[in-house]
Amino acid sequence: MLDYLNGYLYMDSRDVPANGQSGARQLWNISNPTQPVEYLSSRIPSGGVMHTAVRFLPDYRVNDDGFINVFDPLQMRAESPPAYLTGTAGARGLTVIPYEYSGGTSVRIYDTRLGKTVSKFSDYGFDGTPTPIGNLLIVAGIRGQSRGFAMYDIGDPANPALLDLISPGDSGWQDYVPGYEYAVWKHYLVLPVPLLGGSLGFVDFSDPTYLRHAGFIDGTLGPSRYAQFQDNSMFVGTAKYDMSPLLSGGVPSLAQNFPNHDGEYMLPLGNLIASAENSEQGRVNRFTIFAHQAAPDTTKPAVAFHNPPSGANYQHVKTRVGVVMHETLNYATINATTFRVYPTAGGADVAGTRNAHDKDILTFTPDSDLAPSTNYTVSLSGIKDVSGNTMTPYAFQFRTAGPGDPPPVIITQITASAYPAPVGSSVNFTATASGGQGAREYRWDFGDGSNRTAWSSSTTASHTYAARGHYRVKVQVRDTTGRYPKTSSDRGDRHPTGPGRSRRPKGSQIIVDAANRRVWTVNPDSNTVTVINADTLAKVAEYLVSKDPRSLAQDASGRIWVTSLDADRIDILSRTTGALVDGFQLPPGSRPHDIVFNGDKSYAYVSLQGSGKVVRINSGHHGQCDARRRRPRPRWR
Incomplete structure (x- = not known):
């Protein structure tokens, strides 16, 4: 994979020599992109070489469980940041200091400041990889090995709350597999299909409590495992796509193809693309630099998504701030002056750590708990991309929870009038809930691909299933506070197997x-x-x-x-x-x-x-x- 470090193009490889050290690290001077000059080629022990990486600003790059000190790219060395007990994320996890998120069939959130696990959960039900955006945690099926997509509220890392789930067996989800190294564009999850060509699926998480299939592209060009973005453009395989139709209900359109390029990882650098390939899939091990547009890149970096949302209330005192910006940024410009969090009413800036994820996600984590019942402002200004464009200043506010807040909504039971029920007969579902503030409203998902119901004050809903099957029924309950709805689920076989007919066999974990x-x-x-x-x-x-x-x-x-x-x-x-x-x-x-x-x-x-x-x-x-x-x-x- 590729990165841009303090003016140099950084490239690593999973090639592992006989001595057991990690893959090669190369550093190139591309000030003259027509004649790149190799400055450094070395093997750094213990530095990971997986498909995703995070910069712990300003000095460290972490990939897998391996940290590299890149303060001086010409003297890179394996070194974990002091004061953090790291090394638990694993190949399917992610380190966003001070937290590590391990993946797989369960997710474990580990606080490296304390050296202990603060939570572990597996109710999403598939083999997945985690990615945090502020107080949200995405868990998506891993590298072509399983289906599924879940969203959690991890404002309190010790008590993750499931917001919504597209499970492996849900109707309509099957065509979205096998996803490989998923990416994020604005409020969409992008699921590339592995190897040479295939498809791209898109999931809308603009409402994190209602995940929706947003589109599908068949016949992508070239190896399509890693998607990178610049503004409204996506670079994947050998092609450039315009992502903007996705915002109006369409699908991304092909903008340009680069037929002489067969690299697998395209890193946008202004009007240029640096592209790398390895021999893992039988292709030539090389990297190339070419122009994806003739004109210089003069577009300013912009905030594409953030969490907490603007004006959010009742945010946990352990809130993290996540900001998505679709540019290859100059990391040296991301610091305590350009990425700030401070009390809106006045006072000192909140001290904390800053990370930059190669999925275009910036993360701020306070060093200590925020004050309860307090308004905070997040301010971003002065951040530049690698072309030197400076972002337009951007700010938003949120408010933390406090001891006088209303109690949370609790769902205690879901019942069905018939279990199992015959095909073609109406089934009545009833939810029992308590807590919250004001009148509660309910929204149902019957698990058969039909649209969710509209929000209603009624605790009951009816549905008729057209086919035999095993359906996941979910209900969401919200109050008047504006907090995320509480989500519950009931795994029930709503349709019996008829006489003389067997249930369809399925492989299962x-x-x-x-x-x-x-x-x-x-x-x-x-x-x-x-x-x-x-x-x-x-x-x-x-x-x-x-x-x-x-x-x-x-x-x-x-x-x-x-x-x-x-x-x-x-x-x-x-x-x-x-x-x-x-x-x-x-x-x-x-x-x-x-x-x-x-x-x-x-x-x-x-x-x-x-x-x-x-x-x-x-x-x-x-x-x-x-x-x-x-x-x-x-x-x-």
């Missing part, structure tokens, strides 16, 4: 052994499976399996089959002891992901991401019966 009252789940990060008591929710055991487990299924004998993506293998475990009782190897490069059994469990069907096939395997002797090609990177929906 979580299965239930009903006879033993045990829940099994895969842990791709740790190469294990966990067993949980279905009644007490207590952890029973954790068993080691092959590398990168992805899906489970239970055969006719009760044994647990586990696919392992990176090991090209299926392990078979005892349902009672977790011992490896059987297993078999698949051809190299198969990359097995999902697994399901047919109705009588005589055959297992396994999706192979490596070959794009689905194979049928005899569950008795493990012989492969046949294989059929499906769409690239097949999944069960």
Whole structure:
């Protein structure tokens, strides 16, 4: 990936030599872009080289768990910032000092000032990566390995609150996979499809409590895993797109294609693009610089999104400020003078840390709690992009919560008039809630792809389902304070399986052994499976399996089959002891992901991401019966 450090183009690679040190770091002088000069090439131990990076301003760059001191780019060195106990985020996480956010099947928020975990949660239900924007936390499906998108309020990091969720099984979500390295443009999540060409999906989070599919582009040009932005332009694959149609209900339009460019990471630098490629996908390892427009870039950097919103009340005293600016910025201009937070009524500026994320997100975190029941102003001015354009000053206000605030809304119950219910019959849902200020209003999502209901004072709502299925029903409740609505959910199968018909099988990261009252789940990060008591929710055991487990299924004998993506293998475990009782190897490069059994469990069907096939395997002797090609990177929906 690429970065711009104090006048130099910085480039790192995941190439790992035999000595085990991390990938190469290169520094280039591009003052004459037609003749770049390499100033430095080195291997820095412990510096991460994953797909996303954050600058802890002014001196540090962090990628994965690895910090590099870049105060003097010509003398970069591996060094963690003093006074912070870092190193817990992991490859799927993110470090935004002073917090670290680990990803995967659960998110853990870790305060590096205290050296302890302040919260851990997994109710989003998929394998995801976290990205904070102020008091919001995005959790999105990770790098083509799972579907889903969740939004949390983390104003109080110790008590994250789910605002909304597009879950892996939700109607209409399937076409948005497989997402790879997601990006943020204004109030949209951009989900690129991996490797050479594909699609882009867009999710609108302008209302963080109502996530909506906003559009889809098929047939993107070139490798489309990493999207970068400049103002209203998106650079992905080999193309430049105009993003502005998205704001009026359309989809981004192709503005320009660069057919002689096959780089995968395009960094806008004024009217130029610096583009890097590596040999990971069989392409030439190189970088190029070319013009994406003839005229110089004279557009001033502008605030595209921020949280807290303007005029927000009841913000937690641990509030962080997140600002999105779609420019490659001159990091040296982001400091305590240009990015300020201070009491609106007067007083000293709030002391805190400043971070710059390569997803165009600036973050301010106060060193200590803000004062309760106090108005604060956020002021940005003097920040420049790499072309020297200075932003137009921008400011907004928010107010912190205090001891005299109304109590929060609490949802205590959701009930249904029929459970399960026949297809075509009306089902009545009722929500019970308390707390808040003034009259409460309710909004329902019935989980079948239909629009949410309008806000209503009625605690009940009715819906008729047109097809059999397992639907997630959600209700949101708000009061008159303007705080985020409280969101609850009820996972219920609203439609029974009819006589003589079986429920459609699905691959899953979580299965239930009903006879033993045990829940099994895969842990791709740790190469294990966990067993949980279905009644007490207590952890029973954790068993080691092959590398990168992805899906489970239970055969006719009760044994647990586990696919392992990176090991090209299926392990078979005892349902009672977790011992490896059987297993078999698949051809190299198969990359097995999902697994399901047919109705009588005589055959297992396994999706192979490596070959794009689905194979049928005899569950008795493990012989492969046949294989059929499906769409690239097949999944069960």
